[in-house]
Amino acid sequence: MSGVKAAARRYGLTRDNVSTTQHLPWTIERDHQDAYPLRRLRIHFRIEAGEAVPDDEINKYVHWVARLRARDHVVDYDPEVSPNDLSSVGGFYSRPRRDSDGPEGTIIAHPDAD
Structure with missing residues (x-):
């Protein structure tokens, strides 16, 4: 196993441990379709x-x-x-996780979060 794959396993990113979310909770505008966060979420x-x-x-x-x-x-x-620290084209941003987003380790905001 490569070092990268071992790191993925260490961070709980193997198939058995990854969230089962199937779709993004937002409609992404055309200007943001190639944003770095969206590319990372596609990998997710x-x-x-x-x-x-x-x-x-x-x-x-x-x-x-x-x-x-x-x-x-x-x-x-x-x-x-x-545009911000997370996305040079804007649209995406990071914020503190709320209990309503899901358990610790969740990386995608829940649209109905408090």
Whole structure:
């Protein structure tokens, strides 16, 4: 097993441990379709589905998720949000996880969170 795959396992990103969320809870506007957070979330869903993902993409994903989890943040989306630390094109942003987002380690905001 490569070091990257071992890191993915260490961070709980193996198929058995990944959230079963199948779809994003938002409609993403065209200007945000290639945003870095959306690219990482696509990798999230590919890993979740058990699809093959190149090691370099897993490595980027693992580091991105580790930064979110270290701060207990989730990714949220609002098309009106300006460019920020999470997304150079805006739309996506991170915010502290709320209990209503889901359990600790959740990375995607729940749209009905408090």
